[in-house]
Structures are given as C-alpha cells and as structure tokens.
Amino acid sequence: MAVQGSSDILVDELYETTYRLRQFVEARLREKGASVARLRAMRMLASAPKPLRMRDLSEIAGIAARTATTIVDSLERDGLVERVRHPQDRRAFLVRLTDEGLRCHREAEEIDRLALAEATAALNADDRAQLRALLGRIRDHTA
Amino acid sequence: MAVQGSSDILVDELYETTYRLRQFVEARLREKGASVARLRAMRMLASAPKPLRMRDLSEIAGIAARTATTIVDSLERDGLVERVRHPQDRRAFLVRLTDEGLRCHREAEEIDRLALAEATAALNADDRAQLRALLGRIRDHTA
C-alpha cells in the first residue's frame, strides 16, 4: 500500500526549521531596519579590508550579481552604503559602508548573534558538530 | 580578542544546505514545469479527500493565504487546477486538480522523491533520526 502524497518528512523538517529560524531572526532585525540579506551584505563590507566591487560582494556573500544590485540599492537608499566609481575600472563601482552603515551593522550583528544563540541554545558542542556533519553529507550530494 | 564579522557557522551551513537542496530539486522540477511551491500546493490538493478552500489549502500547505492565491493563480493559468465557487459559502472557492494537474502532480512527485532520495543518500535511518532530533531542538526555540 503506497502512501499517498509521499513527501520526505526529513527534508520538510529541514525546510521548516530553516524557515522558522530565518523568520525568528528577521523579526528581531526588522526593528532596527535590518534584515538577513542586508546584514549579510553589510557584514561582507565591514569585514573586507577595502571597499568591494559589486561583483566581489556578490561572490563573497554567495548571492547572484543581480541580487547584490538590489540589496545595495536598498542600503544606499537608506544611506547605509555608498557606491563610488572604481578609479581604474570605469565599469565597476566600489561599495563601502557609511558611518551610519557601520553603526547599523554593529547593531544588527549583535541582534543576529543573540538570536542565533537563543535559537541554538539547546545544542551543545557535540550536537553542533554532529549537525554540521549531517548537513555536510547532504550538501555533498546537491552539487 | 573578538572575531570580526562573527557569524554563526552552524546556521550558515543550515541556510546553505537548505538553499542548495532546494535549488537541486527546483532544477529537476523545472523541466516538467513544476516547482517546489507548485508541487506543495498540488500535493495538498491531491491528498485531500475533497476540493479545498483557498484558506484550507494555505493552512495545510503552511503558506500565507495571499501566497496561496498567487500559486493557485499560476496553476490555474497553466490549466492544472480549477477554482469553483463554494456552493454554501459565496465568499469561498473550492480548488481542485484538473486531469492535467493530476498527471503533472504524479510526475512532479516522482521527480521530487528521486531528487530527495539522491540528496539524502548518504544518510541512513539513524542519521535521519538524529538529524530530525537536532532540527527539532532548534525549532523548539524559534516559536
């Protein structure tokens, strides 16, 4: 007797967990005008030694170039980053955090850190290592 | 010495794994004109004993009511589902799969099943149980 609507419960739970975790963090970041996507971009800009090209930002952040444009547009609209023409390559922009962007990033980073600590509070070091190993074995099969 | 750009590697890996898994499945479903979101809706319609109201569909599928409207719009445009006025409640619609929708669902379900089996091939029953337990402990903290 085949079960109808055969779905992979494990994968459903993976989706569900990630979704809820993301909503959990988004809700806290929203109060400060940030978001997971915006924080990710700001984090890359804050930790890079120099202003980044759009291209480099997108690659480091693990998002498509087109998505980086949208995110930087939104951050720029809010005065958190600046686009400056690349002095040597006139096709490119260099993106850097403004002072307000730096402040926003620090606040968002702290909120993120607390939220993730809260969400993963029930996992000790062994649990984390185990979870990472299991996730890694899925990633290896989704090339 | 605080590490700069302190991000939770574990959570990053969770995001990354889920993202890649989803892309992996989406890529295979796309060839048949399906997608994870569309399959989810079709699955709920196929396993329900009766046509569903938009509201019920959204709740069972775990998506917002407004999102259900968009998904059903797209499925209806492609002739995979039909909206029929609810005979007792004139505010509501009943949504049901068409014959083509049934065929599409069966194909998509099979593709999904194979893709998920492939992606989780490296995990045995114990691994799966362990992963589910770990994910559950994160979910419990993201209410």
Added chain:
DNA sequence: CGCATATGCTGAGCATACGCACTATGTGCT
C-alpha cells in the same frame, strides 16, 4: 430584522532571489 463583527479572498506593494539581455568598458591578439 438589523447591525457589529468575523471570515474569505484578492489588489497593492514590498523584500529577496534568480536569469537573460543589454550597454559600457576593459583586454588581448593581429
């Protein structure tokens, strides 16, 4: 019955994410 309130669905608008195609520019080869 009539009115307040709740519910069902969707329009409008936003955020995140993608691909494709295009323009502008850089680069390398003859």
Added chain:
DNA sequence: AGCACATAGTGCGTATGCTCAGCATATGCG
C-alpha cells in the same frame, strides 16, 4: 590601431513569500 571577446553592472521580467487594506459575504447577538 582595430577587432573579437570578456567582464561589470543593471533594466526587465519572473517566482516565492509576506503584510495590510478593502470588498463581499457570513454569522451571531440584541
């Protein structure tokens, strides 16, 4: 120099997901 080709960024279009507002309809209470 001149042409072919590659690269950088973004306009346009799409998909998935949300909230809020609004309209139509149901329902419950006096």
